[in-house]
Amino acid sequence: xxxxxxxxxxxxxxxxxxxxxxxxxxxxxxxxxxxxxxxxxxxxxxxxxxxxxxxxxxxxxxxxxxxxxxxxxxxxxxxxxxxxxxxxxxxxxxxxxxxxxxxxxxxxxxxxxxxxxxxxxxxxxxxxxxxxxxxxxxxxxxxxxxxxxxxxxxxxxxxxxxxxxxxxxxxxxxxxxxxxxxxxxxxxxxxxxxxxxxxxxxxxxxxxxxxxxxxxxxxxxxxxxxxxxxxxxxxxxxxxxxxxxxxxxxxxxxxxxxxxxxx
Amino acid sequence: xxxxxxxxxxxxxxxxxxxxxxxxxxxxxxxxxxxxxxxxxxxxxxxxxxxxxxxxxxxxxxxxxxxxxxxxxxxxxxxxxxxxxxxxxxxxxxxxxxxxxxxxxxxxxxxxxxxxxxxxxxxxxxxxxxxxxxxxxxxxxxxxxxxxxxxxxxxxxxxxxxxxxxxxxxxxxxxxxxxxxxxxxxxxxxxxxxxxxxxxxxxxxxxxxxxxxxxxxxxxxxxxxxxxxxxxxxxxxxxxxxxxxxxxxxxxxxxxxxxxxxxxxxxxxxxxxxxxxxxxxxxxxxxxxxxxxxxxxxxxxx
Numbered sequence: 001x002x003x004x005x006x007x008x009x010x011x012x013x014x015x016x017x018x019x020x021x022x023x024x025x026x027x028x029x030x031x032x033x034x035x036x037x038x039x040x041x042x043x044x045x046x047x048x049x050x051x052x053x054x055x056x057x058x059x060x061x062x063x064x065x066x067x068x069x070x071x072x073x074x075x076x077x078x079x080x081x082x083x084x085x086x087x088x089x090x091x092x093x094x095x096x097x098x099x100x101x102x103x104x105x106x107x108x109x110x111x112x113x114x115x116x117x118x119x120x121x122x123x124x125x126x127x128x129x130x131x132x133x134x135x136x137x138x139x140x141x142x143x144x145x146x147x148x149x150x151x152x153x154x155x156x157x158x159x160x161x162x163x164x165x166x167x168x169x170x171x172x173x174x175x176x177x178x179x180x181x182x183x184x185x186x187x188x189x190x191x192x193x194x195x196x197x198x199x200x201x202x203x204x205x206x207x208x209x210x211x212x213x214x215x216x217x218x219x220x221x222x223x224x225x226x227x228x229x230x231x232x233x234x235x236x237x238x239x240x241x242x243x244x245x246x247x248x249x250x251x252x253x254x255x256x257x258x259x260x261x262x263x
Numbered sequence: 264x265x266x267x268x269x270x271x272x273x274x275x276x277x278x279x280x281x282x283x284x285x286x287x288x289x290x291x292x293x294x295x296x297x298x299x300x301x302x303x304x305x306x307x308x309x310x311x312x313x314x315x316x317x318x319x320x321x322x323x324x325x326x327x328x329x330x331x332x333x334x335x336x337x338x339x340x341x342x343x344x345x346x347x348x349x350x351x352x353x354x355x356x357x358x359x360x361x362x363x364x365x366x367x368x369x370x371x372x373x374x375x376x377x378x379x380x381x382x383x384x385x386x387x388x389x390x391x392x393x394x395x396x397x398x399x400x401x402x403x404x405x406x407x408x409x410x411x412x413x414x415x416x417x418x419x420x421x422x423x424x425x426x427x428x429x430x431x432x433x434x435x436x437x438x439x440x441x442x443x444x445x446x447x448x449x450x451x452x453x454x455x456x457x458x459x460x461x462x463x464x465x466x467x468x469x470x471x472x473x474x475x476x477x478x479x480x481x482x483x484x485x486x487x488x489x490x491x492x493x494x495x496x497x498x499x500x501x502x503x504x505x506x507x508x509x510x511x512x513x514x515x516x517x518x519x520x521x522x523x524x525x526x527x528x529x530x531x532x533x534x535x536x537x538x539x540x541x542x543x544x545x546x547x548x549x550x551x552x553x554x555x556x557x558x559x560x561x562x563x564x565x
Contacts (some may be wrong), residue, residue: 012366012368015362015365015366015368016366018362018365019351019354019362019365022353022354022358022362023353023354026353048347098351098352098353099345099347100351100353100554102345102347102349103345103349103350103351103363104316104347104366105315106341106342106345106411107338107339107363107366107367107414108312108335108336108338108339108366109333109366151500191375198402244468247436260425261314262315262317263275263316
């Protein structure tokens, strides 16, 4: 197995990013429809169905309507799903069924550049989805303007983190149906327990500490901070965690993908 | 300068040795063939030439550069037409060409011109907006060849370019390859079709079990390992076998069929025709398939 060569990473990776952009643009209506409608569905369902049961949520010393508490978390989870799906199912199809990477490896591109391009692309797609969501949430008053616009670059960082771990799973998973495993064991619990549907401060300390290892928790906190100007943690620590997570899983993604493809 | 220079190149996958110390070179402008049964190590050898697979031991130099360190320069001057379809199904025919050119950092205007030239050259212009999924096998292969030529390579690698094509498509691919040869392009071909190798290749090597077992020009290999002319006799009798043994004539006894490798003079042919051609007897020119089967045997490989 050949080790990772950081010197093999150049700005040429943008060509593969561009290739992905072209295929994305071809079905841009579909790509835009989901983030456009998703917040509406959740806010409608939770606003109509849930708020009668719950009333207000105590968060960071504030009394928040439940939907207002939850809306920024929707932005964060959309970012997660977009990035994670892109480097798992979509990249797997490109790698395994379409042999796209094999074709590219006969050109002056390196394996490292392909992986970097896939991860950066997935993060870009996640940012685009978040931008579309904000276009709905800002006018209806669920996200501050212009502060919430910072969520777009934050989504890029969060996207990098989820894309990196997704790519790592793509590097180790034997068949495409086995992505169910990381989704059930990692993504779903994270989706439920990252301060998305209830504040982490409201649950016992031992469980709260557990949620700190979830990257989604840090992303939700940041999104909430920029959407409604309140948070229960330190934004610099959240950022540092996401950066660290990206570096570690980016490295593991390169390692496992290279081992998988280069023979 | 040699375009490809392989010096005792070895490729191992764990305990399995796919390529076991091959040594060959390809000259500028040459059409070079790499033949061998399935599992002989051809694709492994090719993948080392374009730097997809790292070389386990030995030296692989392309354009005088080491593939291990200067892979990027080497690949930027090389076109590869892979065995499996690696076209991008998310893109149209024309997009496949133009996006591929980007990977070579090719100027956009130049890429557009070049795509136009190649769509013409491979008779694909009418399909420029088609999706790759909708192309027939022949069209897809032509597109893959066109794509490999996008960056105006100095070396074209063709891994079984006509496998699975109908006769019309095969002939069209051969015509295009012959045109490219006239323009002086250096090419390396692997194929299972011996007629293809015989008519296209200036020089070739035959590989088996990861080693090179013969190399030379097709006619030279035929003269050396088979013969200029061949006689095939169905249901050979014992007298024929004795005759061949007594006269020390090169032959392959396949039981139901006898293949006799005759000289060009024709004396033997007349003798055989007169004495042994009672039932069915086939006189033909010796070909590369005879050489291939003599050297690699007739047993199935997979």
